[in-house]
Amino acid sequence: MNLSLRARAAVHAAAFVLTASSALAQDAGEAPTGSEPATAAKANEAALGDLRFVVAGGYAHFFATDFDSIAGDVAVDRGFAGLEISGKPNDTYSWDLPIHWEGSWYDFGGGATLAGAEPWDAVQSISIAPGANFTVAERWRISARVLLQFSGENDADAGDSFMYGGILGAAYRFDEKLTLGAGVLVSSRIEEDALVIPQILVDWRPCKEFRLSNFAGPEAYPGGAGLEGIWVFSEEFEVALGGRYQYRRFRLDDSGPAFRANGVGTDEGLPVWLRATMRAKCGARVDLVAGMQFMGEMSLDDADGNELASVDVDPAPFIGAFFSWKY
Secondary structure (H helix, E strand, O other): OOHHHHHHHHHHHHHHHHHHHHHHHHHHOOOOOOOOHHHHHHHHHHHHHOEEEEEEEEEEEEEEEEEOOOOOEEEEEEEEEEEEEEEOOOOOEEEEEEEEEEEEEEEEEOOOOEOOEOOOOEEEEEEEOOEEEEEOOOOEEEEEEEEEEEEEEOOOOOHHHEEEEEEEEEEEEEEOOEEEEEEEEEEEEOOEEEEEEEEEEEEEEEEOOEEEEOOOOOOOOOOOOOEEEEEEOOOOEEEEEEEOOEEEEEEOOOOOOHHHOOOEEEEEEEEEEEEEEEEOOOOEEEEEEEEEEEEEEEEEEOOOOOEEEEEEEOOEEEEEEEEEEEO
16 A cells, blocks of 8 residues: 555644644734744744643564464464644543554465465554544533544555544543443445444443443554453552454455455454553553454455455454553
8 A cells, every 4th residue: 555645644634733723722822923922932832732642552463373164374463553632621622633553464374365365465554533522511521533544455555445434422421430421433444335333431430449441441552342341559550351343444455366456355353351551650651461352254355345255263362562652
């Protein structure tokens, strides 16, 4: 896929948000004049001071596991990186702009093929997901997010690898211990009908040592309608048990047999993990993850989305490490 084109698009989007945010913050403060450069400098400094940043990354290795009904096996290495820019929240409104990259390197062994061809090699994805939260009543919050994503093999056509959608949700804060809500994710899919996934929003803290939440996982790990039970030992250390359904659909390049050229690949499953997290007072965070992916399935479609082959994948153990820094 044309990664340089997509990377430039992500950088341009980030630059636009930074510029717009600075301008808005400057309007909120004292208006600078040409004769008062110090005032202008203070306004710019205040605007940048209202921005928050999270830089994150990670790596996960899924060990080789067999296909269920045909010969062969597959192992996967995944890399993650992310940048999130957000404005300083107020009583009624907040916004954020996450930009994420994910790379997956597949190693098919033992003569593994789908429809007589090796399914795919390296797949990369870039997503941009601007969002906002609105407090519409004392305890109600509405969330909205736009999803823009490019996903495909390295040499796949970028325009044919584009997907878009959004998330809409509402949450009610009962008290400082319990917030519940619901939402829906709707996204287009490459050569396929739209994907619709209902989401349950949970953040429950019955005591200071335990938390049940959708919102506590590693910053760079792909989000979704997952859930974690978290044992909080201190402000610096916690252990969690969680799971999350993951769905990846991506455009293939034009290599290999003609029937799979510019086709579509799908990789899905349900990873369940144990997570250990360490936090530093400076805003740094490290997560170590180990678990097993269940309900794995891979499929290969032609360029028009007609399924050529599909196979179940045996449970696959995996390990991972993630880091982030908030400032």
